[in-house]
Amino acid sequence: MGQRRSPLDVADLERLAARGWRAPEEGSLGDWLLRAGGGFTGRANSALVVGDPGRPLPDAVDAVTRWYRDRDLRPAAMLAGRQARGADAAFAAAGWERDEDVLVLTAPLDPPAAADGVPVALSPEPDDAWLAGYRHRGGPLPPTARAVLTNAEDVAFAAVRRDPPPAPLAAVGRGVVDDGWLGVAAVTVDERHRRQGLATAVMAALQRWGAGRGARWLYLQVAASNAPARELYRRAGLIEHHRYHYRRAPG
Template identity: 85%
Template sequence: MGQSRSPLDVAGLELLATRGWRGGDEAPLGEWLLRAGGGFTGRANSALVVGDPGMPLPDAVDAVTRWYTDRGLRPCAMLPGRQSRAADAAFAAAGWERDEDVLVLTGPLTPAPADGVPVDLSPEPGDAWLAGYRHRGRPLPPTARAVLVNADDVVFASVRLDPPPAPLAAVARGVVTDGWLGVAAVTVEERYRRQGLATAVMAALQRWGAGHGAHWVYLQVSASNAPARALYRQAGLIEHHRYHYRYAPA
């Protein structure tokens, strides 16, 4: 689905994206990658299921369960694309619960000129940025900052339209890895919505990415998030593949 237009296949893109959003603790399980980051986000706290785990799938499910249980985390697996179907069936057979689809969108980097919205770019997320990013609608846990800054070439975009103590109007995070710009954490404060701010921070991140050697852009969006999907479609991003999480029985 759109994959021929991207220079990376599903496994290649997911492994690249892993380097842009890292937990602090990683270990291989064959070609799978186990990741833990204090419980903040599924992406940093799940087994990335690509390739061969080097053992029968039921044994791999057990190994994933033990690794996360040892770290006090609910075991979680991230299952991208058609290549993970057999593993998905093994997790399902063990009673793991399936979450909704997430779309991975990609496109060539197309930096637009600045449109007058004041977008600030910083190498660190300040307190106002951290307060402005709502992950799944919730405030960030204390472990979030360590995950957010744990990348080689990362930037934090923010838009302030009213002076403090008013919140930031919009925030987003960008990271460049091997010529790819990863966009995440795009959040617009409710009172500032429908003013083009998400488009403005996306454009600012693309300009930043172009200056850091990026030629392609990727991001993830929940299948149920219709407004964001429409925004990214207008930005020329198309579906590369989908993934979903499975969680061990509570």
């Protein structure tokens, strides 16, 4: 992969990523996107703060709070890049708590060759073994997870199996293509199979799939504290495009 900069700015890339990880319920507050997905993942259960909410920021914070309280969800906002500094200050003034930074990485899509000895199966739907293999935040997935994961027009679920069923999958990952971009997420390797190149194999398979669907660029998100994943993606040629963080209402 080359080191060319993304052709999209922060706002456009975040809107694209929101389409790739779409909540079952969405609303709007001016330009802001409100998302509810039963509590599964921050991206599907937070207000994407991009653009103008169409009202003073303190009023916008109150409106976001009400929208999520009405759905029995903890109010949350996703604040990306420098353009969100004013809104971030408004949420902070209301006592909303800040999470760690998440890095959004991008690169031109240049699919690598298949990894020797690591067959990766791709499917348009996640089966029970895939859902069990994706240990979001270290725990099993809630019932709403499938609705979020499959809520895209062009999506693939990658799986690596090392042992026959009922043994768990060794690695999984998810890819989605939209408007010439491949978004990669949910790359998870079972702890018994780590340091065997399986994450690299999953990434490569999804990149080849995405290129075949017309994707020319790649994006993904990784927590700032996840040093092993950041190193993996650095070696793959991805560079930081911007950062975002969540704020969540008290209580």
